[in-house]
Structure formats: structure tokens, C-alpha cells
Amino acid sequence: MRKDLLAQTVAQLAPLDTSAMAAARKRQDSLTKPPGSLGRLEELSAQLAGIFRTPLPRITSKLVVVAAGDHGVTAEGVSPYPSSVTAQMVLNFLRGGATISVLARSIGCEMLVVDAGVASTLPDHIALRRLHIGNGTANMARGPAMSRRQAVRCLEEGIRLAASRASAGVDLFATGDMGIGNTTAASAVTAAMTEAAPSLTTGRGTSLDDAGLRRNVSIVRKALRVNRPDPDDSMDVLAKVGGVEIGVLAGIILGVAAARKPVVLDGFISGASALLACGFSPLVRPYLIASHRSVEPGHRVALRHLRLRPLLDLQMRLGEGTGAVLAMPIVDAAWRTLAGMATFAEASVSNRVQEPVP
Numbered sequence: 001m002r003k004d005l006l007a008q009t010v011a012q013l014a015p016l017d018t019s020a021m022a023a024a025r026k027r028q029d030s031l032t033k034p035p036g037s038l039g040r041l042e043e044l045s046a047q048l049a050g051i052f053r054t055p056l057p058r059i060t061s062k063l064v065v066v067a068a069g070d071h072g073v074t075a076e077g078v079s080p081y082p083s084s085v086t087a088q089m090v091l092n093f094l095r096g097g098a099t100i101s102v103l104a105r106s107i108g109c110e111m112l113v114v115d116a117g118v119a120s121t122l123p124d125h126i127a128l129r130r131l132h133i134g135n136g137t138a139n140m141a142r143g144p145a146m147s148r149r150q151a152v153r154c155l156e157e158g159i160r161l162a163a164s165r166a167s168a169g170v171d172l173f174a175t176g177d178m179g180i181g182n183t184t185a186a187s188a189v190t191a192a193m194t195e196a197a198p199s200l201t202t203g204r205g206t207s208l209d210d211a212g213l214r215r216n217v218s219i220v221r222k223a224l225r226v227n228r229p230d231p232d233d234s235m236d237v238l239a240k241v242g243g244v245e246i247g248v249l250a251g252i253i254l255g256v257a258a259a260r261k262p263v264v265l266d267g268f269i270s271g272a273s274a275l276l277a278c279g280f281s282p283l284v285r286p287y288l289i290a291s292h293r294s295v296e297p298g299h300r301v302a303l304r305h306l307r308l309r310p311l312l313d314l315q316m317r318l319g320e321g322t323g324a325v326l327a328m329p330i331v332d333a334a335w336r337t338l339a340g341m342a343t344f345a346e347a348s349v350s351n352r353v354q355e356p357v358p
Contacts, residue, residue: 016050023055044334070136071181087120117244158251176321201298234279267294271302291327
């Protein structure tokens with residue numbers, strides 16, 4: 001019997017190429033600089049070498065995928081913004097007026113907006129991919145956010161999208177999101193997957209006051225109590241307390257890793273998606289690059305669980321893929337310094353003197 005797409009994708013996952021990583025580290029030590037002086041850039045270059053399976057990796061095409069979806073839990077008053085803002089912001093992305101639009105343009109990164117499940121009807125646009133897995137999720141405080149079949153479709157659509165864009169030549173992917181209420185869903189997913197308390201995974205989201213924060217913590221607790229998601233079953237967690245955009249991003253992460261490409265994670269929502277993806281296979285984690293540390297407390301919980309160190313800490317909490325796109329030039333710098341710098345021999349520069357053996 002033919003395996004389903006998710007099982008096929010998980011079966012394609014593989015460890016990084018350690019010989020390519022060793023060769024990249026050896027070259028780093030021969031470049032015209034003191035060994036280790038480029039710090040995290042050197043670590044990143046070795047990671048990229050392992051991902052691309054070559055001592056001299058190269059990135060020529062970048063894409064940020066911004067997945068959007070609505071959330072039924074907004075009926076509980078978890079956000080000061082109405083659900084209609086999800087569709088309004090998608091239109092802003094497509095018109096080029098949002099923060100992610102500006103940042104992506106500034107570094108020559110293509111942006112693709114995905115309608116994972118926006119409740120409103122969106123117009124046709126060349127930069128919009130329609131998946132529309134329903135009109136968002138149901139209210140997870142009253143029952144499952146979606147059916148298991150819908151959760152499977154979220155993941156499969158994300159996998160297909162990643163595979164098609166990787167085949168078309170995209171070398172570096174970034175994940176972004178839009179969805180009023182999705183920080184509440186991400187808080188529930190993170191609590192479920194890490195078994196951390198909702199008080200540790202739930203933050204202020206879109207500027208909630210103290211009363212709003214307490215309400216959100218109680219809603220996340222209620223959603224977990226009502227649905228009892230299984231932390232050992234990512235599909236169960238996604239279906240019961242996730243979001244359609246969170247599921248699509250998890251599928252993209254799986255698909256990118258299976259295609260042996262790196263994926264730069266944005267903030268809290270992307271972190272929740274990465275937790276789900278890594279729940280299907282720990283082989284996903286080496287393909288992840290954490291762009292920044294969000295001020296959302298749940299993001300810190302997710303990063304600790306994933307054992308990822310972010311490149312930036314700019315006190316951001318916007319989402320949209322903004323942190324991921326800001327970190328992309330750092331990823332570029334890593335492979336460019338590895339591939340483009342001269343060695344001591346090539347530059348006729350004296351290397352350090354070896355200590356005499358006593």
C-alpha cells in the first residue's frame with residue numbers, strides 16, 4: 001500500500017552530512033582570521049554545509065511564507081482586535097504595506113502569502129496561495145479546534161508547498177504567520193507539546209492588559225482540560241488546540257527539511273509549528289535556524305525545548321515572519337564568509353606561530 005504523504009516525508013528525513021560539516025570547519029580554521037573569531041557565523045556555516053551536503057554551501061534564492069488563518073477561540077475575547085483584521089492584514093501584505101512586505105523587499109526575499117483558512121473571501125493575487133482549509137478553526141475552549149482530517153490536510157498542503165518551491169530553486173525558507181487569536185493557540189500547542197504550565201506559555205499577545213492576560217491563561221487551561229491533547233501525538237495536539245496556519249507551517253518545516261534545505265523560524269507561532277514538526281521526527285531539528293527571541297514567554301519555552309539559540313533579540317513580538325527575514329542576511333553572511341574569504345596561503349598572510357613542543 002502506498003504510504004501517505006506525511007509518512008513519506010518523515011521517511012525522507014536524514015541527518016546532516018557530518019563530513020561536509022567537518023570540511024567546512026577545517027576551511028574556517030584556514031581562513032584569514034583567528035580561529036573561532038566569527039563565532040556564531042562559523043557555527044552557522046558548518047550547519048549549512050551539513051544541510052546542503054557540501055563544504056561550500058551557497059544560497060541564491062530566499063522565500064518567506066506567511067500563512068494566515070482565523071481562530072474560533074477569539075469568541076472568548078482573547079484579543080482586543082476583531083477577527084476581520086486577519087483578512088485586512090493579508091490584503092496589506094499583498095499591497096506591500098506591512099512590515100514583512102517592507103523587510104522582504106529590502107533584502108530581495110520573495111514573499112508568498114498562504115490562505116490557510118481565513119474566514120473572509122480574499123481576492124486573487126499572484127503572491128497569494130489559496131488552501132482555505134475551512135474558515136479557520138472552531139473554538140478550542142469548547143471542543144477540538146479542527147478534525148483530524150483537517151489537521152492532516154494542513155500538514156500535507158504545507159509539505160507540498162515546500163517541496164514545489166524547493167524543486168523550483170528556493171534555497172532558504174522562512175516561516176511567518178497572521179491570525180487574530182493565534183498566540184492563544186500557540187500557547188496551548190506549546191503547553192501541550194512541552195508539558196509546561198499555561199501560565200508559562202501564555203503572554204500578552206497583541207498588548208493585553210493584566211486582566212486580559214489572566215483571561216488568556218484561563219482559556220488556554222480550559223482548552224487543554226476540555227481536549228486533553230496527547231503530547232506524544234503531534235497530530236492530536238494540532239487538531240485539538242492548534243490552528244490551520246500553525247499546521248501549514250509545521251508541514252512547510254517538514255517539507256523543507258525533507259528537501260534538505262534550511263528553514264529560518266520566526267517567533268512564537270513558528271516556534272509552536274516547529275514543536276509539532278519535531279514531534280513527528282527529531283531529525284527535523286538540525287534543519288532549523290532560530291531567527292530571534294520573541295518577548296512572548298511561550299517562545300522561550302519552545303526554544304528551550306527545541307534546544308535552539310536565536311540569532312537576535314530585538315524585543316519583537318509582531319510575527320509575520322519579520323524576525324526571520326531580519327536574520328536572513330546573517331545566514332547569507334555565514335556561507336559567504338566561508339566560501340568567499342581567502343585562506344592564509346591564498347592571501348600570502350602568515351598564520352599564527354605554533355607553540356613549541358616542550
